[in-house]
Amino acid sequence: MSENSKNLKQLPLGDWHRDLGARMVPFAGYEMPVQYEGVMAEHIWTRTEAGLFDVSHMGQLQLTGEGAADALEKITPGNLSALAAGKIRYTLLLAQDGGILDDLMVTNTGRNLYLVVNGATKHDDIAYMRSQLPDNLTLDHLEDAALLALQGPKAAAALAKLNIQPLQEGWPTPADLYFMEAGPFLWNDIPLGISRSGYTGEDGYEISVPAEHAVTLATALADLEEVRPVGLGARDSLRLEAGLPLYGHDMGPEILPVEANLSFALSKARREEGNFAGAERVLSQYPNKAGKKRVGLFVDGRQPVREGATVVDDASAAIGNVTSGGFSPTLQRPIAMAYVPMALSETGTAIIVEQRKKQIACTVADMPFVPHNYHRKPKL
Structure with a gap:
């Protein structure tokens, strides 16, 4: 273990990753695997087979007590009180001025609410939620739990081989979800x-x-022929292709939901109620009244544009910024996300990005760049 790694938190699977030859890097205060055999190979494997990710750095929380959903709605714009048992909702943790403090997944377990928040922000999230939620609610940080992600078109077939059983007879199996x-x-x-x-x-x-x-569990999964361990590098290129924002890069406390192109997270019922943190400011931009918007970019040529590159106008004045960028292994071309003026946010609009004093032609593109492959419930 290096001198620097001594100051980093260790994952429950840290030694397991090292034994598999992972290259470990600092991320969100942890030492985490960035790659095993290579980012490109791991990315393609996940798109065609099943990749196993260790995301134990994420914050797993439980919110328990009467009125938990109603209380959490005061600081999120999602319709959580209508969330049925066994269902999940993506939502945003909002500051009192409507800025995005984090994005999170909320599950109604039937007994409490289970939250997954970002690893880099989890302690700040917990402190903020505790300051805003009533005293009758209990917010527990599940520090003794690890979190694995099995992703790819063969994930369901692979997981079925472990013969995982529902907790009670008659409940759905993982394949039924x-x-x-x-x-x-x-x-x-x-x-x-x-x-x-x-x-x-x-x-x-x-x-x-x-x-x-x-x-x-990780060993049993990795031993399956469809499954290989995948690191942070491919996780980032996969989420970029999927058009999914990363907190701290593509959004932050200075960004409002409409600007972040996350209007879908503002549920109709909550928009009508307008009783969440920063609602007046947030809703003043809905549906398309923000001054800027997060968009996807196709980048001309083979050179990727990276976070921090500047979007410029014809006079080379800064008018926006790139927040994520890289080479798409699936599309075999560079892609990016950027904030541009709302007037330039339409698909097909020509954009100029300046990186290291070089101007690069880009075009606003629809997101996701690569179609989602979610196992959705058929519409009746």
Whole structure:
């Protein structure tokens, strides 16, 4: 272990990653695997087979008590009180002025609300939520739980081989879950919380497991022929292709939901109620009244544009910024996300990006760049 790594938190699977030859890097205060055999190979494997990600740095929380959903709605714009047991909703944690403090997934377990928040912000999120929620609610940080993500078109077939059972007879199996559904399960007497969700645009699952059993589960999954471990590098290129924003890069406290192109997270019922943090400011931009907007970019040539590059006008004056960028292994071309003036946000609009004093031609593109492959419930 290097001198620098001594100051980083260690994942329950840290030694497991090293034994598999992972290259470890600092991320969100943890030492985490960035790649095993290479980002390109791991990316393509996830798009065609099933990749196994360790996302145990994420914050897993439980909110318990009467009126938990109603209380959480005061600082999120999602319709959480209408969330049925076993269902998941993506929402945003909003500051009192409407700025985005984090994005998160909320599951109604039927007993409480289970939240997954970003690793780099989890402690600030917990402090903010505790300051805003009533005293009768209990917010627990599940620090003794690891979190694995199994992602890819063969994820369901691979997971089925482990013969994971629902906690009660008659409840759905993991294969029966649809996108944004979750449930409690047992595997060899180990309790698992499994959701059909993820951060790659592919079908797949996120699996919460007691940290003491994380190596056992990860080994069983990695031993399956469809599954290979995948690091942070491919996770980032996969989510970029899927058009999914990364907190701290593509959004932050200075950004409002409409600007972030996350208007879908402002549910109709909550817009009509207007009783969430920063609602007046947030809704003043809805649906398309913001001055800027996060968009996708196709980049001309082969040179990627990176976070921090500047969007400029014809006179080379700065009018926006690139927040994520890289080479798309699936499309075999560079792509990016950027904030541009709303007037330039239409698909097909020509954009100029300046990077290291060189101007690069780009075009506003629809997101996701690569179509999502979620296992959605058929519409009746």
